Amino acid sequence: MNAVISTTRLHLNRRRETFVVPLSIAGMVAVVSILISLIFWRSGSLPGTPGWVSGSRSNPGIAYALVGFLIYLGVSSVATTFPFALALGATRRAFVGGTFLWNAIAAAYIAALFAILNGLEILTHHWFAGFYIFDIYILGGGDTAKLLLIVFLGVLSCLTLGGVFAAAWERFGVRGPQAIAVALVLALAITAIIVVPDLPAIVAAFQLWWLAVAAAALSLLAALGTWLLLRSAIIR
Amino acid sequence: MSYAIDILNVTRAFGSRTALDDITLRVAEHSICGLLGRNGAGKTTIMSILAGQDRPTSGRVEVFGRRPFENDAVLAKVSFIRDNQRYPDRYCLEHVLRIAPVFAANWSEDLAEELVDGFRIPAKTPIKRFSRGQLSSVAILLGLASRAPLTLFDEPYLGLDVTARAFFHDALLRDYSAHPRTFVLSTHLIEESEALFDQVVILDAGRIRVNASIDDSHECAFTARGNSDAVDHIARGYPVLQTHAIGALKSVVIEGAPDDEVLAQAHQLGVSVGTPSLQELVAAYGADTSPVTPRAISKGTRA
Numbered sequence: 368m369n370a371v372i373s374t375t376r377l378h379l380n381r382r383r384e385t386f387v388v389p390l391s392i393a394g395m396v397a398v399v400s401i402l403i404s405l406i407f408w409r410s411g412s413l414p415g416t417p418g419w420v421s422g423s424r425s426n427p428g429i430a431y432a433l434v435g436f437l438i439y440l441g442v443s444s445v446a447t448t449f450p451f452a453l454a455l456g457a458t459r460r461a462f463v464g465g466t467f468l469w470n471a472i473a474a475a476y477i478a479a480l481f482a483i484l485n486g487l488e489i490l491t492h493h494w495f496a497g498f499y500i501f502d503i504y505i506l507g508g509g510d511t512a513k514l515l516l517i518v519f520l521g522v523l524s525c526l527t528l529g530g531v532f533a534a535a536w537e538r539f540g541v542r543g544p545q546a547i548a549v550a551l552v553l554a555l556a557i558t559a560i561i562v563v564p565d566l567p568a569i570v571a572a573f574q575l576w577w578l579a580v581a582a583a584a585l586s587l588l589a590a591l592g593t594w595l596l597l598r599s600a601i602i603r
Numbered sequence: 604m605s606y607a608i609d610i611l612n613v614t615r616a617f618g619s620r621t622a623l624d625d626i627t628l629r630v631a632e633h634s635i636c637g638l639l640g641r642n643g644a645g646k647t648t649i650m651s652i653l654a655g656q657d658r659p660t661s662g663r664v665e666v667f668g669r670r671p672f673e674n675d676a677v678l679a680k681v682s683f684i685r686d687n688q689r690y691p692d693r694y695c696l697e698h699v700l701r702i703a704p705v706f707a708a709n710w711s712e713d714l715a716e717e718l719v720d721g722f723r724i725p726a727k728t729p730i731k732r733f734s735r736g737q738l739s740s741v742a743i744l745l746g747l748a749s750r751a752p753l754t755l756f757d758e759p760y761l762g763l764d765v766t767a768r769a770f771f772h773d774a775l776l777r778d779y780s781a782h783p784r785t786f787v788l789s790t791h792l793i794e795e796s797e798a799l800f801d802q803v804v805i806l807d808a809g810r811i812r813v814n815a816s817i818d819d820s821h822e823c824a825f826t827a828r829g830n831s832d833a834v835d836h837i838a839r840g841y842p843v844l845q846t847h848a849i850g851a852l853k854s855v856v857i858e859g860a861p862d863d864e865v866l867a868q869a870h871q872l873g874v875s876v877g878t879p880s881l882q883e884l885v886a887a888y889g890a891d892t893s894p895v896t897p898r899a900i901s902k903g904t905r906a
Binding site for chain 2 (some may be wrong): 369370373376377380381383384385443447448450453454455456457458460461577601602603
């Protein structure tokens with residue numbers, strides 16, 4: 368257990384990447400979203416009107432902006448940290464356990480951060496001017512419980528997915544991530560071929576918890592895949 | 604005597620290439636072992652296996668009596684920083700100094716501070732931008748200050764200037780005397796490091812050619828220098844490891860110890876018989892059996 372905690376601390380040692388960068392990305396997206404809102408305002412759209420609110424809440428910019436960084440963070444947490452962790456004396460098992468724990472801590476931190484900012488946004492009547500950054504549909508439309516779940520599982524999925532791609536690279540070199548990408552595309556295509564005839568019925572019956580279960584399963588599968596790949600990876 | 608390292612009939616193959624070929628080796632606790640040989644001889648592969656970063660294809664490896672691969676208890680006692688060690692993105696010295704004590708139970712803050720000052724390791728520069736010598740300094744810092752019961756140094760001198768190398772020797776010997784532990788050190792700077800070693804292992808093409816105490820290693824072979832025909836006469840019946848010939852003169856490194864008859868013949872024929880230095884011995888064991896014929900230079904101002 369100690370080696371697992373030590374590995375988690377190894378990841379947390381990159382404090383700037385874990386704690387500061389997500390906040391700064393959120394800040395940058397907030398500024399850009401406000402600038403876009405100001406353009407709409409100047410072009411005649413009025414804050415507080417149904418059209419303004421609906422349009423603003425449909426903007427998923429904050430989520431999209433973080434995805435790229437989180438996948439990079441997941442990749443680097445394995446690609447460069449794995450050899451160093453082993454050099455310091457961690458086992459592969461402890462590394463994967465510690466990395467998953469760090470993924471969960473980072474996901475919980477970003478979810479809590481977003482919940483606080485969402486609360487502030489609602490408390491200040493959307494930053495005193497009707498700007499919607501966090502109170503958006505993709506983050507639960509202002510529902511804090513939904514936002515926490517969506518952000519936590521979303522961040523966890525991105526980090527673990529990045530991790531499994533990096534683990535494939537550690538194990539098989541360039542061919543590893545390529546093979547996973549091809550397998551993912553094939554799986555998605557085959558799923559689409561099977562479900563397309565029933566798509567309208569599936570969409571009608573869709574429940575949000577389906578996505579939550581899918582994200583949790585994806586994260587666990589990715590962590591398991593990371594361990595299977597790193598178990599036999601040779602450090603070069 | 605208790606052993607920190609016990610390797611028995613270990614082979615490591617990567618596809619069709621055999622990196623280690625049936626090696627057997629023991630290293631006593633609280634000793635310094637020099638792992639010597641040409642590039643690609645198998646030195647780093649041995650260290651990787653000892654540090655649980657790789658597994659042998661066959662054979663048995665024990666570190667402090669237990670197999671190292673995926674063994675928390677063993678790996679907590681081993682420090683191995685590679686010559687091409689990868690560090691996490693945007694890592695600086697402060698990151699290394701903050702995390703190393705988390706893993707190393709015996710980490711010495713005082714020694715770490717002394718090494719940072721002695722090697723003049725930059726504090727603010729990202730490790731990715733370090734020079735070759737600075738990277739070696741960080742590896743030495745991690746290896747020495749961790750005071751791990753088994754420390755593996757893979758080419759620790761790469762890029763180090765002469766002052767830094769002397770500082771490393773001094774720091775290593777001082778700390779080893781105060782806190783005895785086991786070191787395995789691979790290097791090509793043999794003359795500079797020779798004084799450190801208790802045991803010497805010479806590898807070539809994945810095989811152990813010499814495994815002896817530093818004193819006994821000099822008895823593994825002898826040199827014969829003199830007239831070409833006379834040297835050939837002396838070398839007859841012995842395995843010749845390396846040959847140098849210039850005109851009618853010849854110098855050979857011969858495996859084994861010369862008996863009294865050979866010494867008498869050498870004296871009679873005017874052949875000088877001596878003991879090779881460790882560096883000559885390593886070069887001889889790494890020499891090709893069919894030496895590469897030098898190409899005659901036919902062009903150029905001094906051809």
